[in-house]
Amino acid sequence: xxxxxxxxxxxxxxxxxxxxxxxxxxxxxxxxxxxxxxxxxxxxxxxxxxxxxxxxxxxxxxxxxxxxxxxxxxxxxxxxxxxxxxxxxxxxxxxxxxxxxxxxxxxxxxxxxxxxxxxxxxxxxxxxxxxxxxxxxxxxxxxxxxxxxxxxxxxxxxxxxxxxxxxxxxxxxxxxxxxxxxxxxxxxxxxxxxxxxxxxxxxxxxxxxxxxxxxxxxxxxxxxxxxxxxxxxxxxxxxxxxxxxxxxxxxxxxxxxxxxxxxxxxxxxxxxxxxxxxxxxxxxxxxxxxxxxxxxxxxxxxxxxxxxxxxxxxxxxxxxxxxxxxx
Numbered sequence: 001x002x003x004x005x006x007x008x009x010x011x012x013x014x015x016x017x018x019x020x021x022x023x024x025x026x027x028x029x030x031x032x033x034x035x036x037x038x039x040x041x042x043x044x045x046x047x048x049x050x051x052x053x054x055x056x057x058x059x060x061x062x063x064x065x066x067x068x069x070x071x072x073x074x075x076x077x078x079x080x081x082x083x084x085x086x087x088x089x090x091x092x093x094x095x096x097x098x099x100x101x102x103x104x105x106x107x108x109x110x111x112x113x114x115x116x117x118x119x120x121x122x123x124x125x126x127x128x129x130x131x132x133x134x135x136x137x138x139x140x141x142x143x144x145x146x147x148x149x150x151x152x153x154x155x156x157x158x159x160x161x162x163x164x165x166x167x168x169x170x171x172x173x174x175x176x177x178x179x180x181x182x183x184x185x186x187x188x189x190x191x192x193x194x195x196x197x198x199x200x201x202x203x204x205x206x207x208x209x210x211x212x213x214x215x216x217x218x219x220x221x222x223x224x225x226x227x228x229x230x231x232x233x234x235x236x237x238x239x240x241x242x243x244x245x246x247x248x249x250x251x252x253x254x255x256x257x258x259x260x261x262x263x264x265x266x267x268x269x270x271x272x273x274x275x276x277x278x279x280x281x282x283x284x285x286x287x288x289x290x291x292x293x294x295x296x297x298x299x300x301x302x303x304x305x306x307x308x309x310x311x312x313x314x315x316x317x318x319x320x321x322x323x324x325x326x327x
Contacts, residue, residue, distance in 0.1 A: 003199055027142065030190035031135040032073040035153075038128035039066045041162070051174050055118075055167050058096060062156070065089055069153075072146050073136070075253050085148045093155040097153035100162040104169055107167055107272070115168040129157045130280050180258045183228075183302050197305065199227050202296075203234040206323040211238060213322035214310070221310035224249040225296075230257055238310070245309035251286050252293030252307030252316075260302050263293035264317060292316030294324055 013021045014029060022029060046059045061326035068084045133153040139145055204223035214221040218239035225233045237246060252263050259266055267289045291313045296304040308320040 001144055016076060020076065027135065027139040028073065028076075031132060031139050031145075032070040034128060034132035034135050035066055035070050038125050038132055038156075039063050041121055041125035041128055044165075044171075045118050045125060048116075048118035048121055049235055050118075052167055052170050055163060062093070062159070067153075068212065069149055072149050079145055083146050083148060085146065086150075087148055090148055090151045090155055093152065093159050096281050097155065097159050098164050100159070103169075104162055104165045107165065113164075116171045118171070119164040119168035122160050122167065126157050126160035126164070129153055129160060133157065159296075160216050168318070174258065178196065179260065182259075189259055199225075199233050200258065202327065203304075206296075207234060207236045209326035210306075210308055210319050210323035211236065213319045214238060217315060217318065219311040219319075221308055221316070222249040223319075223323070224253045224307045226250070226253045226257055226305045227308075228257070230254050230305075233304065240308045248288065248293070249307040249309040252288045252309060253305035254286060254307070255288045255295075255305070256293035256295045256307065257302060257305030258287070260295055262291065262295070263288050263292035263307075266311075270316055274308060292320055294320050296327065 012024055014024050016022060016028065041303055042059050042063055046056045046063075049056045049059075065085065072084050111123075114120045133150070135154060136150055140150070206225055207223045210221065210223040214223075215238075218240040220242075222235065222241045222245040223239045224235040227233050232250060235246070235250060255263050255266060266287070270289045288307075292309055293305060293307045295302045296306055306320055306323060308316045308323070309314065311319070
């Protein structure tokens with residue numbers, strides 16, 4: 001069995017694939033050593049991906065190609081016919097980037113790494129790839145480097161960027177989904193007496209109180225109430241209320257139930273830079289991110305949702321709060 005240590009590098013030198021001995025701090029060794037660092041960081045990211053197996057598969061494929069790329073970097077002079085990394089590999093990366101761009105929610109601001117562990121590791125790998133690209137640029141000024149290697153590293157940093165964004169966005173959506181499922185599961189644990197409380201009777205009380213307040217401020221409203229499963233229990237449209245408010249009121253009630261918070265609170269966590277930015281585009285655009293929706297709570301459990309629409313955001317909130325006061 002070969003030993004891990006050979007003692008051949010004790011004098012600070014190592015061998016290229018051509019068997020030529022060079023110092024370990026040479027530009028060529030630094031270049032493929034930096035690629036090796038990036039590959040390891042990608043491995044860390046891959047190990048932290050638990051909900052997106054497709055992303056782990058992509059990373060595994062790229063890691064294998066980087067082993068081949070490092071062989072090109074560790075070879076002093078190659079004829080075009082002998083290139084291990086070719087234009088086809090670059091095109092493959094570009095194709096994956098295009099696929100990921102279709103999945104990710106567009107962002108028009110600088111990201112702050114760390115939304116989730118996997119994306120943070122991928123962002124770390126991306127910065128290492130950028131450093132590897134700079135090493136290769138320095139190396140090219142003094143020695144020969146195959147053209148596809150430079151192109152591949154350039155595209156790789158873009159690939160890691162969009163992959164990190166897709167992974168973290170999926171994790172945010174799955175986190176919200178798990179909270180919703182937990183809330184629905186909690187409902188099942190209530191005793192039978194609670195389960196058979198007349199939800200329709202409560203809905204009628206809420207609607208009556210909301211209508212009274214809406215009449216007081218002179219704004220015709222639509223009021224909707226959903227049960228713990230997000231199903232409509234009752235909906236009331238006052239004379240003159242906007243047609244568009246019918247679906248908005250229902251979706252406000254659904255959003256408040258699903259996220260266990262008022263839609264006014266949701267609005268504060270979906271702005272650019274916040275962890276749930278872009279949430280309003282998920283679930284077929286059903287999540288509402290402005291005020292007028294409130295969760296209905298009984299015995300510490302969320303048992304439904306109330307949604308009000310028809311006026312300004314402030315008017316919708318005022319009417320909804322009046323209904324809750326009578327709940």
